[in-house]
Amino acid sequence: MKSQISLAFKKCRKENRPALLTYIVAGDNTKKKSLEILKSISEYADILELGFAHNAPTADGPQIQNSSYRALKNGIKLKDVFQIVKNYKKIKNSKPCILMGYYQMVYKYGERKFIRKCKQVGVDGLIIVDLPFPDNKKFSRLCKKNSITFIQLLSPTTSNERMKKIIQSSHDMIYYISMLSTTGGKLKISPNKILKNYFKVKRLSKAKNTVIGFGITEKTISSFKKADGLVVGSALCKGISESLKKRQNPVIKLNKMVKKLKSRIT
Amino acid sequence: MMKIKKGIPLIDQHDKNGFYGGKFGGNYVAETLKKPIDDLTKLFEKCRKDKNFIKERDNLYENYVGKPTRFIKLQNLTDHLGGAQIYAKMVSDANGGAHKIYNAITHAMLCKKAKKKYMCTDTGAGYNGKMFSMVAKKFGLGCKVFMGTRDMERQKPNCDSIRKNGAEIIPVTSGSKTLVDAVSECIRYWVSNCDKAHMGIGSLVGPNIFVKICGFSTSQISRELKVQLEEEFGKIPKRLKLINCVGGGSSAYGFWSEFFDYDKKHIELIGVEAGGPKNSKLHAAPLSKNSKIAILHGAAAYCVQDSDGQIDETDSCSSGLDYPSTSPIHCYLKDIGRARYSFATDEEAFAAYKLVTELEEISPSLEPSHSFAEAIKIAPRLDDSNIIVVNSCGDSLKDKDIIKKRLGSYSR
Numbered sequence: 001m002k003s004q005i006s007l008a009f010k011k012c013r014k015e016n017r018p019a020l021l022t023y024i025v026a027g028d029n030t031k032k033k034s035l036e037i038l039k040s041i042s043e044y045a046d047i048l049e050l051g052f053a054h055n056a057p058t059a060d061g062p063q064i065q066n067s068s069y070r071a072l073k074n075g076i077k078l079k080d081v082f083q084i085v086k087n088y089k090k091i092k093n094s095k096p097c098i099l100m101g102y103y104q105m106v107y108k109y110g111e112r113k114f115i116r117k118c119k120q121v122g123v124d125g126l127i128i129v130d131l132p133f134p135d136n137k138k139f140s141r142l143c144k145k146n147s148i149t150f151i152q153l154l155s156p157t158t159s160n161e162r163m164k165k166i167i168q169s170s171h172d173m174i175y176y177i178s179m180l181s182t183t184g185g186k187l188k189i190s191p192n193k194i195l196k197n198y199f200k201v202k203r204l205s206k207a208k209n210t211v212i213g214f215g216i217t218e219k220t221i222s223s224f225k226k227a228d229g230l231v232v233g234s235a236l237c238k239g240i241s242e243s244l245k246k247r248q249n250p251v252i253k254l255n256k257m258v259k260k261l262k263s264r265i266t
Numbered sequence: 267m268m269k270i271k272k273g274i275p276l277i278d279q280h281d282k283n284g285f286y287g288g289k290f291g292g293n294y295v296a297e298t299l300k301k302p303i304d305d306l307t308k309l310f311e312k313c314r315k316d317k318n319f320i321k322e323r324d325n326l327y328e329n330y331v332g333k334p335t336r337f338i339k340l341q342n343l344t345d346h347l348g349g350a351q352i353y354a355k356m357v358s359d360a361n362g363g364a365h366k367i368y369n370a371i372t373h374a375m376l377c378k379k380a381k382k383k384y385m386c387t388d389t390g391a392g393y394n395g396k397m398f399s400m401v402a403k404k405f406g407l408g409c410k411v412f413m414g415t416r417d418m419e420r421q422k423p424n425c426d427s428i429r430k431n432g433a434e435i436i437p438v439t440s441g442s443k444t445l446v447d448a449v450s451e452c453i454r455y456w457v458s459n460c461d462k463a464h465m466g467i468g469s470l471v472g473p474n475i476f477v478k479i480c481g482f483s484t485s486q487i488s489r490e491l492k493v494q495l496e497e498e499f500g501k502i503p504k505r506l507k508l509i510n511c512v513g514g515g516s517s518a519y520g521f522w523s524e525f526f527d528y529d530k531k532h533i534e535l536i537g538v539e540a541g542g543p544k545n546s547k548l549h550a551a552p553l554s555k556n557s558k559i560a561i562l563h564g565a566a567a568y569c570v571q572d573s574d575g576q577i578d579e580t581d582s583c584s585s586g587l588d589y590p591s592t593s594p595i596h597c598y599l600k601d602i603g604r605a606r607y608s609f610a611t612d613e614e615a616f617a618a619y620k621l622v623t624e625l626e627e628i629s630p631s632l633e634p635s636h637s638f639a640e641a642i643k644i645a646p647r648l649d650d651s652n653i654i655v656v657n658s659c660g661d662s663l664k665d666k667d668i669i670k671k672r673l674g675s676y677s678r
């Protein structure tokens with residue numbers, strides 16, 4: 001059976017556009033609000049990534065760090081993250097959900113228990129930022145057994161030989177990091193250059209849904225239309241920060257932002 | 267139970283995934299860092315076998331660090347406590363005032379070999395940052411030092427030195443604003459700039475290669491100590507205790523590395539962590555207070571954490587020990603029982619500083635004051651056939667404001 005994630009990509013391909021993947025941190029700024037945000041942006045997004053916050057993140061830029069600290073300050077726990085997914089999945093036409101975070105949280109919870117819980121609440125995919133190949137082989141197999149897509153990352157520093165191995169061991173989705181950066185950095189290289197690198201990867205991963213992430217914003221997204229999918233994270237986290245600062249409702253702001261992002265790629 | 271293999275440096279006794287004892291250490295890093303870490307690993311393995319590289323390093327240790335640092339008897343302290351004979355290895359004699367210089371030198375040499383123009387590193391007490399800034403200047407390299415703003419306030423003298431040497435301090439304001447956040451920020455910086463920057467981690471922590479480079483460097487301390495012990499006693503004393511403070515554990519590893527192969531009844535290794543303020547729940551003693559394993563800064567190690575896996579806040583009067591985790595190597599040494607770990611509270615460290623500086627012509631910083639606190643605790647219970655050696659691995663000058671505030675005066 002095809003995964004919900006694969007089906008989402010298939011649908012977008014039919015519509016001749018890339019899939020739009022959003023990223024927000026669970027519990028930013030409260031459990032209730034982030035559930036509302038998910039429900040609201042799910043009108044336009046194709047796949048929802050949800051971060052589970054950790055307080056020693058080694059690969060996140062300032063925007064996502066802010067979101068994570070906000071969520072933690074408001075007392076978010078892993079059990080709340082699962083609850084948010086569970087409640088989100090109850091709505092009609094819910095979209096596939098990918099949880100993303102650091103290995104420490106999984107390790108502490110217990111790998112098996114974590115995956116079982118994911119399956120139970122309806123998580124479709126997992127990205128563990130600091131569990132690279134080949135150390136992730138066992139975890140990846142466990143995910144597969146439980147019908148959860150384990151999503152590996154590729155970076156501009158990944159050698160060709162390594163890339164082949166990672167692709168070979170990957171499930172139905174791959175995440176290409178656009179540039180040397182933590183999340184949310186300004187685009188350091190031109191979209192054309194990124195696309196060129198992306199298609200080098202794509203040639204090796206024809207059968208896999210390969211998305212581009214890091215540094216994609218309202219301004220840059222339309223340059224990447226040819227990719228299978230595009231992830232927007234830091235820009236949305238920044239959106240939440242801004243609306244909180246202005247004492248506005250982040251739900252409305254995020255809905256508008258994601259609507260606009262979608263319009264730029266259709 | 268796993269055993270230490272004799273005749274092989276302990277830093278090399280990891281499995282192919284970088285784990286010591288099957289579970290401590292590893293390489294939990296973002297994909298972007300896999301290649302730079304791989305490159306650095308290959309470079310380091312090549313250089314450590316290269317006679318010219320070692321010759322250049324030894325030359326720097328001798329003429330730039332000043333080798334060997336003194337090994338002295340603390341006769342007044344020994345008489346005062348009336349038990350074991352107490353000695354100190356004065357690693358604070360090293361250029362810059364602490365053991366951090368050894369690791370910094372290796373990193374600068376590797377940075378040059380990698381043809382990178384600048385280094386980034388973390389610092390807590392400011393000593394690692396200071397040493398990196400010194401060697402960067404000497405080698406004509408740029409240098410960025412990540413430091414928590416709480417540590418910038420309490421370790422000002424070292425901040426002044428870092429800046430005077432022309433390095434840039436990047437203040438870190440996230441989390442607890444101490445070493446743990448400085449290391450996170452430094453790693454994040456490297457993720458974004460690994461094509462241009464060389465990263466050095468300031469202790470025996472981080473992804474496997476950084477543990478190895480650091481241990482390789484600080485082991486100079488015990489090579490010197492071994493010779494000095496033989497000179498002083500004619501042979502290695504029968505009942506020897508080597509006491510060292512443990513934050514990340516670079517100083518302790520360097521102090522002990524020649525002695526792991528000895529039986530623990532012959533040479534006892536005692537690590538002293540920061541117990542924090544006496545009446546506080548907070549501490550920085552994951553080994554001696556039996557914390558569970560966490561993945562932090564690329565490695566699995568005992569670490570102060572909450573039930574959900576978030577890294578817990580720590581507290582200690584000494585910035586250098588104020589770190590929630592520790593080295594995978596010390597976790598391994600604890601598990602197999604080769605080293606014993608205890609802690610000293612802030613109060614005990616200050617009391618030890620006071621007693622030692624009143625009786626002797628030395629002035630240890632607050633980190634080694636924790637080691638002296640342990641020596642003061644155990645010496646009276648032992649007879650004079652026991653030899654205690656304390657690694658006095660840092661100079662107190664950086665702590666003068668804290669000491670003045672706490673004890674009323676500071677004289678040097």
Ligand SMILES: Cc1ncc(COP(=O)(O)O)c(C=O)c1O
Pocket residue numbers: 364365366390391392393394468469470511512513514515516517518585586587631633634659660661
């Ligand atoms: C003087 C001194 N001693 C000890 C330490 C603790 O580090 P480690 O355990 O790596 O020796 C530091 C760290 O900054 C230090 O400056």
